[in-house]
Every structure is written in structure tokens, then in C-alpha cells.
Amino acid sequence: MVPDAEVDFAAGYIGGANGPLFVVQVGRADPGRLSVLLLPPFAEEMNCSRRFLVGLARRLSAVGCCVFLLDYYGTGDSGGRFADATPDRWRGDVAAVHDRLTAHFDRPPAWVGVRLGASLGALSASTVARPPSALVLIQPVTSGRSFLTQFLRLGLVSALAGGRREGPKDLLARSVAGETVRVAGYDLAPAMVSALQALDLATAMPPPATRLVWYELVRDIAADPPRRLRPPSAWGAAAPIERLLESEPFWSIQEPQVPATVLDAVCEDLAALDRSWVGR
Numbered sequence: 001m002v003p004d005a006e007v008d009f010a011a012g013y014i015g016g017a018n019g020p021l022f023v024v025q026v027g028r029a030d031p032g033r034l035s036v037l038l039l040p041p042f043a044e045e046m047n048c049s050r051r052f053l054v055g056l057a058r059r060l061s062a063v064g065c066c067v068f069l070l071d072y073y074g075t076g077d078s079g080g081r082f083a084d085a086t087p088d089r090w091r092g093d094v095a096a097v098h099d100r101l102t103a104h105f106d107r108p109p110a111w112v113g114v115r116l117g118a119s120l121g122a123l124s125a126s127t128v129a130r131p132p133s134a135l136v137l138i139q140p141v142t143s144g145r146s147f148l149t150q151f152l153r154l155g156l157v158s159a160l161a162g163g164r165r166e167g168p169k170d171l172l173a174r175s176v177a178g179e180t181v182r183v184a185g186y187d188l189a190p191a192m193v194s195a196l197q198a199l200d201l202a203t204a205m206p207p208p209a210t211r212l213v214w215y216e217l218v219r220d221i222a223a224d225p226p227r228r229l230r231p232p233s234a235w236g237a238a239a240p241i242e243r244l245l246e247s248e249p250f251w252s253i254q255e256p257q258v259p260a261t262v263l264d265a266v267c268e269d270l271a272a273l274d275r276s277w278v279g280r
Contacts, residue, residue: 003029003066003104014100017092019079022071027061034133034270035101035109036060038069039117040143041095041251043082043123043151043186046075049114049191051256056112063271068109070097083180083187087116087195091124094150098128110134110211115251116141125207134211134273136266139229139249144199148172154184206235211267214240217247217262241269 001012005028011022027033038053057067072076072093075087094111101109111132113121119136125131141147150169171181175193182188216229222245231240239261243265250257 001025001100003035003068003101005029006030008061011243013078014097015077016020016071016073016096017083018084018089020071021079021097022077023097024069025066026057026069027064027066028068031103031104031106033064033066033105034107034273036065036067036106037101037111037132038067038096039095039113039121040070040072040075041117042113042147044154044184045115045251048253048256049251052250052262055258056263056266059267060270063267065270066105068097068101072210081187083189083192085099086191087120087123087199087235091115091120091127094120096122096130096217098124098132101128102128108133110136112136112138112266112271113140114138114271116147119144122201122207123199123204125210126205131208131210134213134270135207136213136215136269138215138262138266139217139251139261140201140214141199142229142232144196147199148193148196150246153185202232202234203241205234206232209238211269211273212240213243214237215243215245215262215265217245217249217259219248221246233274243269255268 001023003025004010008028010025011187041049042051058070060067072090074080074082098109108130109132111121118140121135122137127137132236146222152171174181175190178190180187180189202236214231245257245261245265247261248257251260
């Protein structure tokens with residue numbers, strides 16, 4: 001797929017290191033526009049977030065951006081099986097699409113990631129030849145080990161329905177023994193489980209010095225909950241901007257949610273980036 005400046009919507013494939021990657025373009029790909037690469041979350045959170053991501057793409061397109069939504073290898077309409085996917089392969093997918101967009105537009109794209117997509121963005125930003133113009137990280141997964149445990153709990157529901165008692169520890173033991181385990185309809189290979197266990201933003205290389213915005217979502221700001229999700233202290237040099245937004249956790253709600261507060265915040269932050277670039 002080559003970004004198309006003649007149409008407002010296009011879809012096609014970009015060659016990735018492991019197979020074809022399906023990408024949807026929303027907005028005209030005029031080289032002078034700000035391009036935005038959307039990085040979706042993991043597994044069932046991806047399904048719950050689909051309407052939000054499409055709504056965000058349309059909203060950003062309406063204010064002059066050209067937006068690209070990626071299906072990672074092994075997901076959606078991209079090549080491969082979920083059982084073949086790993087976070088490292090997905091980071092390679094992000095880099096492949098980023099390089100294609102950087103070659104077409106006047107500057108590298110901004111990245112907007114949700115949950116594990118935000119974590120992949122943070123981990124990948126220092127590995128591409130030209131860093132993204134901005135990083136917007138929405139409720140990043142900071143500890144892959146905790147995230148994996150929560151996801152494996154979904155397997156307990158399926159096990160009980162099948163008359164078995166199998167919790168996260170049992171599934172993890174089977175994975176360590178080299179078995180692919182099935183959780184909530186997803187086949188998790190040992191390589192995926194191992195990589196998620198090792199994911200830790202606190203010990204990762206900080207993102208490059210670019211516009212970095214970190215979003216934490218809470219249901220009720222007035223209740224003044226304790227701040228639990230903070231950028232790692234090692235990221236101080238990146239000077240992340242922190243946003244506390246009132247919103248339901250749309251990535252974990254089966255009934256599709258498109259929180260206006262999050263849409264507004266992302267559009268405002270990227271508009272500020274666009275104004276600063278145009279004014280150079």
C-alpha cells in the first residue's frame with residue numbers, strides 16, 4: 001500500500017518482515033499533512049477498542065490529519081496467525097509502517113497507542129531511524145507480568161465452563177513447558193507469554209526527546225483517586241506531559257465506547273504539535 005493523496009479512505013497491504021500488514025488510511029495523504037499511526041491494544045482489548053480507534057481516525061481526519069490504523073501481524077486482516085505473533089514482531093510491524101509513512105510525508109508520523117499498543121510505541125520509538133513526531137500513550141501497560149496474569153484469568157472462565165479448574169498459574173506452567181495455551185479464543189505461544197512477562201517500561205530505554213503525552217484515565221476525577229499510573233522516573237529527560245482524563249476504560253467494556261474526553265484531548269495535543277511545526 002502506498003499512501004494515497006487522491007482519496008479520503010483507502011485500505012491495503014504493506015510488506016512487513018514476517019508477512020503482509022493490513023493498513024487502513026483515513027484522510028488524504030498530502031505530504032504536508034501530519035500523519036498519525038494508531039497502535040491498537042492486545043487481543044480482546046483490541047476488539048473492545050475498535051470503535052474508539054475508528055472514531056479517533058475520523059475525528060483526526062476532520063481536523064486535517066491523515067491517519068493510519070495498523071493490524072499487527074497475526075491479527076485482523078494481516079498475514080499470519082495469532083499464535084505466531086510476539087511483541088518484538090509487532091514492534092517490527094510498527095517500524096515498517098513508520099518508515100513507509102516517513103518516506104511519503106514531510107516529517108515522521110505521530111504515534112497514538114492504546115494500552116499494549118502504547119507500550120509498543122514507547123519501546124519502539126528509539127529504534128526507528130527517524131523518531132515519531134509525537135508519542136501519545138493512552139493508559140500504557142507498564143508491567144507485562146501483571147497484564148499477562150489479568151489476561152490469563154480469562155482462561156479460568158473458559159475452564160470452569162468446560163468443567164475444569166485451571167487458573168493463571170496452571171496456564172503459565174503449561175506455557176513454560178512449551179505448550180501453546182488458548183485463552184478467550186486466542187492461542188498464546190510460549191514466545192508471546194515469555195515476552196509479555198519480560199515487558200517492563202520502568203527498565204526500558206526511555207523514548208527519544210519528542211512530544212510525549214501520557215494519559216491516565218479514571219472514572220471520576222472528583223473522587224481524587226491516588227495516581228497509580230505514572231511515567232517511569234527514568235523518562236525524566238523526555239519531559240512527558242501527563243494528562244488525567246475522566247473516562248470509562250473503553251478497552252475493557254464489551255459495549256463499544258467512544259469517550260469524547262479522550263478524543264478531544266488527543267486532537268488538542270496533536271493540533272498543538274501541528275501548530276508548532278508549521279510555525280518553524
